[in-house]
Amino acid sequence: xxxxxxxxxxxxxxxxxxxxxxxxxxxxxxxxxxxxxxxxxxxxxxxxxxxxxxxxxxxxxxxxxxxxxxxxxxxxxxxxxxxxxxxxxxxxxxxxxxxxxxxxxxxxxxxxxxxxxxxxxxxxxxxxxxxxxxxxxxxxxxxxxxxxxxxxxxxxxxxxxxxxxxxxxxxxxxxxxxxxxxxxxxxxxxxxxxxxxxxxxxxxxxxxxxxxxxxxxxxxxxxxxxxxxxxxxxxxxxxxxxxxxxxxxxxxxxxxxxxxxxxxxxxxxxxxxxxxxxxxxxxxxxxxxxxxxxxxxxxxxxxxxxxxxxxxxxxxxxxxxxxxxxxxxxxxxxxxxxxxxxxxxxxxxxxxxxxxxxxxxxxxxx
Numbered sequence: 001x002x003x004x005x006x007x008x009x010x011x012x013x014x015x016x017x018x019x020x021x022x023x024x025x026x027x028x029x030x031x032x033x034x035x036x037x038x039x040x041x042x043x044x045x046x047x048x049x050x051x052x053x054x055x056x057x058x059x060x061x062x063x064x065x066x067x068x069x070x071x072x073x074x075x076x077x078x079x080x081x082x083x084x085x086x087x088x089x090x091x092x093x094x095x096x097x098x099x100x101x102x103x104x105x106x107x108x109x110x111x112x113x114x115x116x117x118x119x120x121x122x123x124x125x126x127x128x129x130x131x132x133x134x135x136x137x138x139x140x141x142x143x144x145x146x147x148x149x150x151x152x153x154x155x156x157x158x159x160x161x162x163x164x165x166x167x168x169x170x171x172x173x174x175x176x177x178x179x180x181x182x183x184x185x186x187x188x189x190x191x192x193x194x195x196x197x198x199x200x201x202x203x204x205x206x207x208x209x210x211x212x213x214x215x216x217x218x219x220x221x222x223x224x225x226x227x228x229x230x231x232x233x234x235x236x237x238x239x240x241x242x243x244x245x246x247x248x249x250x251x252x253x254x255x256x257x258x259x260x261x262x263x264x265x266x267x268x269x270x271x272x273x274x275x276x277x278x279x280x281x282x283x284x285x286x287x288x289x290x291x292x293x294x295x296x297x298x299x300x301x302x303x304x305x306x307x308x309x310x311x312x313x314x315x316x317x318x319x320x321x322x323x324x325x326x327x328x329x330x331x332x333x334x335x336x337x338x339x340x341x342x343x344x345x346x347x348x349x350x351x352x353x354x355x356x357x358x359x360x361x362x363x364x365x366x
Contacts (some may be wrong), residue, residue, distance in 0.1 A: 090110050111131075147168045
């Protein structure tokens with residue numbers, strides 16, 4: 001039948017829709033006024049007619065929902081052209097495919113009552129009816145969607161095959177909206193427990209005490225024909241002693257330790273710009289370059305909640321000649337989607353006087 005072919009084509013077109021962003025919300029209510037056409041099977045003595053109605057629903061989850069519906073069809077008998085209004089009401093279950101998309105196809109199945117009224121009968125309940133079909137919601141805002149539906153309606157008593165095609169506008173209310181990736185409050189910088197030996201405090205240079213050269217006793221004046229004034233002794237001052245203590249220099253291990261703290265804090269706080277700046281442009285890990293790595297870590301951040309990260313047993317080695325360093329530590333990580341403990345190694349290079357991570361590897365924690 002042509003009606004069945006049309007239904008199959010519509011379902012296939014709906015199935016190829018691709019997700020774009022989250023729109024169907026768990027816990028949301030919806031109201032959908034609609035209008036379209038109702039097509040009777042040829043042996044029912046009823047003319048195809050305009051149809052209008054209302055749907056009201058609730059989504060238990062993003063995928064699963066339920067709707068009540070009411071449809072009015074102002075038809076006429078084919079042989080007499082007399083009024084034959086049809087009223088259809090019932091309830092349907094809906095299953096949404098790709099609920100995190102702007103284009104959301106769905107399937108539906110339901111049960112209800114099929115009633116009619118004409119000049120001789122006033123709103124007479126006539127038969128039980130079941131229906132099934134498919135539809136498509138196209139979200140134009142977070143709360144408003146255009147909607148198309150196709151239903152195969154089966155009045156059970158006479159086993160007729162009717163078709164309802166409609167267009168409508170869905171208005172959604174309530175429910176949990178998709179969370180915008182927001183940075184958590186920046187926690188205080190974690191304290192890194194390092195096992196590097198504390199360097200001995202610098203020993204001040206020993207300054208030898210120098211005494212002034214001994215001053216010879218003045219020679220008593222010798223009597224001479226003319227009195228000669230005694231000559232005062234000349235005492236040469238001691239040369240100033242220069243301090244041999246040089247300026248305090250930054251210890252390379254402490255420099256690396258501060259860098260590890262910066263890297264760790266930026267990840268926990270969600271500061272992805274600072275986090276990216278900790279990596280070398282030549283970074284490679286798990287077969288990913290820097291761009292792929294940061295994209296992967298962004299996805300992890302957006303899906304994770306309650307992130308907690310702690311490290312201990314930090315061991316640092318620095319090669320000043322090669323401008324490289326290695327930081328090895330135990331890492332304890334937990335979030336809403338992952339919990340693990342690993343032994344992590346960061347290979348560092350000094351580029352433009354800044355430490356950068358060139359390679360990152362992990363091993364099971366023994």
